[in-house]
Amino acid sequence: MVIKQQAQAGTFESSDMLVLVEPVSEGTGRVIELHSPVMVQFGKSIKEEINNALDEYEIKDVRLICNDKGALSATISARVETAIRRALQIQDGVLPS
């Protein structure tokens, strides 16, 4: 699917992740910027969790900025999914921009 607009989900609180989604031109691929205090221990698995969420919505081209504060795996998946759905304009309960 193709990202339509900027969107975000999550907070910058402990054990959460703030996810920002931006559309990019076709063919750019997935540009993922990840900041995390547990990069050394969990960097790989966080990226995997993010990519899994992107796979689910078949997102090819996107820019993601993820500010992690030690979120657990389920939190990461939920935040990324919500941010993507908002960016795809398919999330219910979102105020029109």
Add this chain to the structure above:
Amino acid sequence: MKNVLGRDIPEYIEGIGKLEPFQGAWTKLKKGWMDEPAVAIATKAKLPHENKLCESLEEAIIKANPVNGMTISFHHHLREGDDVIVKCISILSNLGINSITLASSSLTTAHDGLVPYIQDGTITRIYSSGIREKLGKAISKGILDIPVIIQSHGGRARAIRTGKIKIDLAIISASAADCEGNATGAVGKSAFGSIGYSMVDVEHAMQSIIVTDNLVDYPCIPISIAQNFVDYVVKVDSIGDPSKIASGTTRITKSPMDLRIAQLAANVIEHSGYFQNNFSFQVGAGGATLAVAKFIRDKMKKKNITGSFMLGGITSYCVDMLNENLFKALFDVQSFDAAVSSSLLNNKNHIEVPSTLYANPFNCGCLTNKLDIVVLGVLEIDVDFNVNVITSSEGYITGASGGHSDTASGAKLAVAVCPSFRGRIPIIKKRVNTIVTPGESIDVLVTERGICVNPNNKDLELRLRKAGLNIRDIHDLEIEVDGITGIPEKIQFTDKIVGIVEYRDGTIIDVIRQVKE
């Protein structure tokens, strides 16, 4: 060679010498008479009415005749506000002195400024209880050729008494002092309370300098450090930032997680069999540990129990409990907040104690040996109950040994408290990064997800089960927590040893290796 905990310890390290492997908390001490001789106190004489006062810190240091390779000691009672250690090292560096051994009772974030002096060879060795932030990271990355030696507070006192640390010059900050060098930390604008870590330094140092920002008319009262151990006195504008040295009163945490753990820990203590009249008690100043005191205070009042003494790092919370007659005495080796100083000064049952009396294992009995209950925080704990309080989950030196192993070994009931994970990092491990306190000294671990009793202590487990507490096998809890957080990647280390963790008796309990970048 391997020590009794299976840790690989080299037999010899260049610049340090032969290492003795850790054999168990009491194996060495059981002998009673120790092989290590005590070093003599320096024999000196002064003529009457000589002047010890110096115009500047620099003059005092020059008078002490500094030489390359000397050992200089400091205390860390000024905590994050300390302005003296880095200043003294910069003066020595300007005088062209190098290869200094820095022996501070601990080092804090105030000492990040030491990094350049390690890089340029002014400092080549470090003894400390703790090392943090930039300095810890730099050392973990291998900035020093000779590994740092991490000691407990009791272990440091032992090392000074036995000459393992041979202090050439002790530089002691005091918040009040007189012209002869009688000094204290209990009064003045920079008051920091007990000066307990310095007493052993001045007794065994070849020379000592008292640095104060508050020169008082003779005599300085109280006399925490006595003039017969002091060579020079210098007045400076400031020994540090008073707001960072000690401010206000330490408050109980509001974190619901810490409060929950503290409440569970208090329940453990209540039903442990040791919560009875005349019990002695120590808690740290950290989040969940101090909060245990709050719940114990309530339980003592409710059950009409009064204790014997509180020990250790003293907070205003301990002072409140003394004032409510819940305990007979406070033994104070280090005060954690400003409100403590006035109590130390005015309450005769609030007693300043030297680190030798507090925790030195090589004497006829330190206060930690008399402890009933201690509550201790941890950075990591493993399924064998070994505790790490010195290296972070990324492998960097970032904490402090403090009195952890001293109190854990002495107490009848050592309670470790921690959340089961912090920001996705599991705290319960199969094997901790670095062992500071051996598992044999820890009786029970309290987390928000359950209470784990050391299998060595079956009676305790039985009593806690009877009280209906949620007792878990530590192996099960470890697996459960890994399931929540995921299993963190292993930290990569090189073979280079950057730190040695000395157990309180001088044997080596673990080594810290360089973090691979």
